[in-house]
Amino acid sequence: MIDFEAFLRYIKSQDYYTGQIAHIETFPELRARYDDLEKPLRKRLQRWLDNNNIKLWRHQAEAINNIRSGKNTVTVTSTSSGKSLIYNLSVIDSLFEDPEATALYLFPTKALARDQFGILSKLCEEINIKQNRIGVYDGDIEPNEKRLVLANANIILSNPYGLHFYLPWFKQKWRRFCSHLKYIVIDEIHIYRGIFGSNFALLLRRLKRILDTFGAKPIWILSSATIHNPKKFCEKLVGEEFVIVDKDDSPSGVKKVILWDLPYDEFSGKYRSAHQETKNLFISHLKYKKGIQTLVFTLSRKMAELQAIWTRKALPVMKSKIQSYRAGITKSKRREIEQKFKERKVLGISSTNALELGIDIGSLDATISSGFPGTIASFKQQIGRSGRGTDLSLSTFIPMQNPLDLFYIHNPERLFGQIKEEVLITLKNKYILKNHLCCASKEIPLKIDEYLKFGIEDQKLYEEIINELVDDSLLMKRGSQYYWKGVFFPNERYNLNDLSNNSYKVILRTTSSNEILTIEDESFVFRDLHPGAVYLFETEIYTVQELDIQEKLVFIKKSDVDYYTQSLKHTEITPLEVVYNKNIGTMNNIESSYGKVRVEHNYYGYKVLDTYTQEIRSRHPLEDIPVVNFESYALWFNIPFDYQKELELKGYDLGGTIHAIEHAMIAIAPTLAQISRWDLGGVSIDFDPIKQQPMIYIYDAYRGGIGISELLFFNLYDLLNMAYTLITSCTCKAPDGCPGCIMSPKCGNNNDPLNKDGALFLLRKLLSIDPKNVS
Incomplete structure (x- = not known):
């Protein structure tokens, strides 16, 4: 059993410790409550x-x-x-x-x-x-x-x-x-x-x-x-x-959850690497007394492997007791690791979220979550992995250098309080429905009155999709039924992980042959598989050699590089139809809307970033990538003329101000729904030629939308309020913020311009916060 206070003293005595423990949450011991069945089992x-x-x-x-x-x-x-x-x-x-x-x-x-x-x-x-x-x-x-x-x-x-x-x-x-x-x-x-x-x-x-x-x-x-x-x-x-x-009556011992902040250097404007902090703490767990059996959750297969390598190197005597667990290792090896972990022959495992789910590895002493796993539900799954009966267990959360992770570190009540993340799915996306109606017609011919069986409330939408599939020669009508007519097998072509059937073959090019590695959606290809891009697939790193748009082929080769790439794009957005309107703001003078939009992405370049420091090494242009157009749904709101004047008088840049608010809103949106910020896109415009005023748009990043921006529209005040809390929680002094508050790794404009103080000023106006009450 862990002596928690003694372990804390041990951690605080280490050379790397500079006050990183930001919060300790204690979950009390819970006693089991039993009951009999109404009718006995056989x-x-x-x-x-x-x-x-x-x-x-x-x-x-x-x-x-x-x-x-x-x-x-x-x-x-x-x-x-x-x-x-x-x-x-x-x-x-x-x-x-x-x-x-x-x-x-x-x-x-x-x-x-x-x-x-x-x-x-x-x-x-x-x-x-x-x-x-x-x-x-x-x-x-x-x-x-x-x-x-x-x-x-x-x-x-x-x-x-x-x-x-x-x-x-x-x-x-x-x-x-x-x-x-x-x-x-x-x-x-x-x-x-x-x-x-x-x-x-x-x-x-x-x-x-x-x-x-x-x-x-x-x-x-x-x-x-x-x-x-x-x-x-x-x-x-x-x-x-x-x-x-949902009333849990199982027993559990006392659980301590440590929130571990990243040290911030004001002189350099940088946070210490979360990977380095994870390595240090993992080593300390294994060195403490006879060793604290620990499971480290990482966000990537590569990092799961690297954490094991670094820790073995630091503790050569314990080399055989430290393992990585990820996709790509054989089934027999996985079973061997699981069994040895149960028997305590393995003391430390660094894993992807593969072990977050219910795979049986027995009970253990501690977990380390190296990066927020995306949802509070997943986070609770991870920390729930530690615990031996009623013994004390330990979990530590180390944030990545991004706004959401650091928001939870600085606002623990949001992490440990009542879960507010909506689990979003949609039955209204026309493109997803099309795919499944194709598959359904292959299984049993379709009837025109079956729309309710697919969860479609609007019969007109169902009939419209059926008619489009007939026009596309994918369905044919015979009597009162619609039969599959396509020349391909729809259940094989349409993937459960995306909504497009416009796919590219990814070809591994070697000196002797070309091999189809996988298939990726076109929108993913243009964003992440352009020439020069780094591609991670099943633990291996590849670089893109060639993109053949005509034949829908991507040629890649194996590489061993210490960098990754991110595309740069210019985005334009056009409102097509307003579904809802409402006014917000101090004087109820800000009109917010939700509706259908057209989004256009123009990929013009990419940047190369260091894998470990996330620093930008270089930027490169992209040519001949087609413009991506799609219809989706968005929320949008204007910035009143009076507020523009006040920003100008204060010397705050309007473009940088609304750009920063857009980033903060997207970064914090996962607190309201089980999404990542990659599921959303945003556009902030100094002067919208259609609306004739500054505008902020937040849109679903998928064709047809999946309901995210609709949820955010109905929770817009809460979203803006949390964006404000996010920015105020960050300790950086940089006028353009940092990756922990308003900088975004997905920004197509390379995080320029951004104005942190302007964003705080405007958010106070939008939220009616008296600046006298701001510490």
């Missing part, structure tokens, strides 16, 4: 629980009771609170009653499905259920084994990508399984957000449409990390009503 299952000294916690009993009564149920509790036991007990118990009943388990990754398969196999073995009654069905399974799984299994474990690909064969090959389908289990539902979540929601509706032909009405069993408004989200995701179980 004897074999109850005996298994007794033999393993397992008593059901109250939330587990409540969820199982709901499922047994036929209610769609979602369990929203902490890491290691026994969520998988809920669905495994419910499903297996029903197999004793109905040996023909089936269940489909969906996990976000193949690795997680395999891990859960191992747990389920062990359970089935111990209660004498034949192993052929459960099976994994994904791209790694041989055809003959797939046939055996479909012929025999009651429980099939898969993932969304596999389901998307296999659906056209459900009516034939999956007939037995679908005819008796009683349960659908979806784990880690907080993962399903944005484009991926929107695609998944429509995939589930396609699945339900096929199940309707078998008369199957399964019970849905979902589980999630803690998220905002889970009932609303689940019902939108699946299109069914749910009951929520």
